Amino acid sequence: MRKSIIVCAALLAGCNNHQSALAPFGLEARSTLTMTMVLVIGAVIIALGVVAVFVLAVRAPEGRLDHAGGMRMVLWLGAIVPTVVLTALLVWALPAMRPLPDAAQNLRVHVEGEQFWWRVRYKHQGQPPLISANEVRIPVGRTIVFELTATDVIHSFWIPGLAGKMDMIPGRTNYLVVKADKAGIYRGVCAEFCGLSHALMAFDVIAMEPAAFDAWLATSREPPIRTQGRGAALFAASGCNACHSLNGGQSGGSGIGPDLTHFGTRRTLGAGILAPTVENTAAFIRDPHKSKPGARMPSYAAMPEADARAIARWLKEAGR
Structure with a gap:
């Protein structure tokens, strides 16, 4: 028990x-x-x-x-009662299914x-x-x-x-x-x-x-004010803006990857699998397949960790 x-x-x-x-x-x-x-x-x-x-x-x-009593039981419990009950349930459930x-x-x-x-x-x-x-x-x-x-x-x-x-x-x-x-x-x-x-x-x-x-x-329809700096330069130099839009999908980027306009306000990274910390974001940039096997985002294993952190920090700070 x-x-x-x-x-x-x-x-x-x-x-x-x-x-x-x-x-x-x-x-x-x-x-x-x-x-x-x-x-x-x-x-x-x-x-x-x-x-x-x-x-x-x-x-x-x-x-x-006896046989007659058994047939009456079959009639009532096997036919009449189920028919009445199922009909009542159907009448009750139809409006709820609309x-x-x-x-x-x-x-x-x-x-x-x-x-x-x-x-x-x-x-x-x-x-x-x-x-x-x-x-x-x-x-x-x-x-x-x-x-x-x-x-x-x-x-x-x-x-x-x-x-x-x-x-x-x-x-x-x-x-x-x-x-x-x-x-x-x-x-x-x-x-x-x-x-x-x-x-x-x-x-x-x-x-x-x-x-x-x-x-x-x-508020979300207004593009965020993005600061320029090392992270922004690395984002462009690495070709990230070829897949990711930074203006609500209105301009820039091919739309191949997720929109990152307000990335800094989102609660998760990688479609609900990671906390959107700078560390997790940098690791995802360098090797997305480690967290999400089969993802179409290319790996940037050769990117120095400091550069990935700079991009991640810029996305977090400028994407609010």
Whole structure:
């Protein structure tokens, strides 16, 4: 008994509130959890009923159950009761399965899956897109439309506490309409095996109060004031700007790699796998494949560590 309690405690300790369908912060995930709990409770009741019927049948005196009584039991418990129960569940569940309505004024967030990171574009009210990467910010209480696609292979976009999974397929755009109802910092992942670093492809989901989100959106549209210095010169001399944009995707860079405009404000490095410290950033620059096998970013093993640290420090300080 004690071992069972320890095992259960260990399993529950593995649960978390930032990446769990059991800790919803969106309407769809909350509705799905409610439906799941109702079905689980119903299944338990049915299972207990079956056990009760089995016990009564075993303990019944010989001759108490005749053919006619058995046929009535089959009719009621095998046909009438299941039909009524399943019909009631269907009528109750259909409204909960209806997707949220889309409208022209909704914020649209285009997310593109790549090996092994996320390209993010915010599109709203005719303004130029705001380009970001590996982080999704959404306002609480507003309907959001995720436009999901992929560049290379099939990925799957999943924010467990917000909504269900949606495939990201090259050449096709799928739409996921969601609404967050609780502010906080959560986590999304790729739920479709997409290569060596599939398990190392995550992103932060930051649900913000509407006023805070609007302020962040307005601030993020303004290019940060970047200081010039050794780090900036090394960034350009090493060819980093050939793949990475430094102006919200509006100019500079080919768009091959993640946008680094506001790198200094991001909570993770390498799509959710490392803390964005100067040390980690410098190590990732010199050997990205050590942390993310199969990544398409080239290694800079010959780059002196001091130069990599200078670039990392410049990105951290100038990207705020």
